Amino acid sequence: GAVVSQHPSRVICKSGTSVKIECRSLDFQATTMFWYRQFPKQSLMLMATSNEGSKATYEQGVEKDKFLINHASLTLSTLTVTSAHPEDSSFYICSARPGGPQETQYFGPGTRLLVL
Amino acid sequence: AQSVTQLGSHVSVSEGALVLLRCNYSSSVPPYLFWYVQYPNQGLQLLLKYTTGATLVKGINGFEAEFKKSETSFHLTKPSAHMSDAAEYFCAVSSYNQGGKLIFGQGTELSVKP
Numbered sequence: 001g002a003v004v005s006q007h008p009s010r011v012i013c014k015s016g017t018s019v020k021i022e023c024r025s026l027d028f029q030a031t032t033m034f035w036y037r038q039f040p041k042q043s044l045m046l047m048a049t050s051n052e053g054s055k056a057t058y059e060q061g062v063e064k065d066k067f068l069i070n071h072a073s074l075t076l077s078t079l080t081v082t083s084a085h086p087e088d089s090s091f092y093i094c095s096a097r098p099g100g101p102q103e104t105q106y107f108g109p110g111t112r113l114l115v116l
Numbered sequence: 117a118q119s120v121t122q123l124g125s126h127v128s129v130s131e132g133a134l135v136l137l138r139c140n141y142s143s144s145v146p147p148y149l150f151w152y153v154q155y156p157n158q159g160l161q162l163l164l165k166y167t168t169g170a171t172l173v174k175g176i177n178g179f180e181a182e183f184k185k186s187e188t189s190f191h192l193t194k195p196s197a198h199m200s201d202a203a204e205y206f207c208a209v210s211s212y213n214q215g216g217k218l219i220f221g222q223g224t225e226l227s228v229k230p
Contacts (some may be wrong), residue, residue, distance in 0.1 A: 004159070006159075032215075032216070034217070034218075042222070042223075043206065043220045043221065043222045043223050044160075044206070044218075044220050046217060046218070046219075049215065049217060091157075093159050093160070095160075095218075097216065100212075100216065101148070101210065101211070101212045101213075101214070101215050101216030102148055102167045102168075102212060102216065103216065104150075104162055104165060105216075105218060106162070107152070107159035107160040107161070108159050109158055109159045110157070110158065110159050112157070
C-alpha cells in the first residue's frame with residue numbers, strides 16, 4: 001500500500017515552454033501533498049505544500065507564478081513549470097500524506113526535467 | 117526553526133560490518149524523526165520513523181534507530197551490511213506545529229565493499 005506515482009518520469013523541453021508534472025496517490029487519499037526539488041548529489045528542497053481544494057503554500061524564494069501547483073482532488077496534484085529555462089532543469093519529487101502532521105509522507109519516483 | 121545535520125556525507129563499510137549513520141537534529145518542540153533511503157534516480161522510501169512512544173524504533177531491511185533526546189540524536193544502525201544497502205540515506209525532522217513539513221539533512225551516501 002501507500003503508493004505514489006508521478007508522470008512523466010522524465011521530460012525534455014525547449015526553453016520557454018511549460019511542463020506539467022502529475023502526482024497521484026494510488027491507494028489512499030492524500031489530504032496534503034508536497035513538491036520538492038533535488039539537485040544532483042544534494043538533499044531535497046521543499047518547494048510548496050498543497051492541500052486539496054485550497055491554494056498551495058510556497059516556501060520562501062520559490063516563485064509561485066513560475067511553479068503553479070494545483071491540488072484538484074484527494075489523489076491528484078500537479079506542478080506546472082511555466083516558461084521553463086535551463087536553470088529549471090532538476091529532479092522534481094512529490095510526496096503525499098494520508099493524514100495529519102504525524103503521518104508518514106510517501107514519495108513518488110520523481111520526474112527528471114531537462115530544459116534545452 | 118528545525119534543522120538536521122548528518123555527520124559524514126559518505127560512509128563506506130565492508131559487507132557484513134556494522135552500519136552507523138549519524139543524525140543530529142535541532143527542534144524547539146517535540147520532533148518527529150524519519151530516515152529515508154533513496155536509490156539512484158528514484159524517489160524516497162521510508163525506513164523508519166519516530167513520533168512518540170518507544171525510543172528504539174525498528175524499520176525495514178533490518179535497520180533501527182534510537183531517539184535520544186538528551187543528545188538530540190537519531191542515529192541509524194544495521195548490524196550487518198548487505199551490498200543492496202548501498203544508497204543515499206536522508207534523515208528528516210518535522211513537528212506538529214510545522215504542519216509536518218519535512219526538513220531534510222544533506223544526506224549520507226553509503227557504500228558497501230565486498
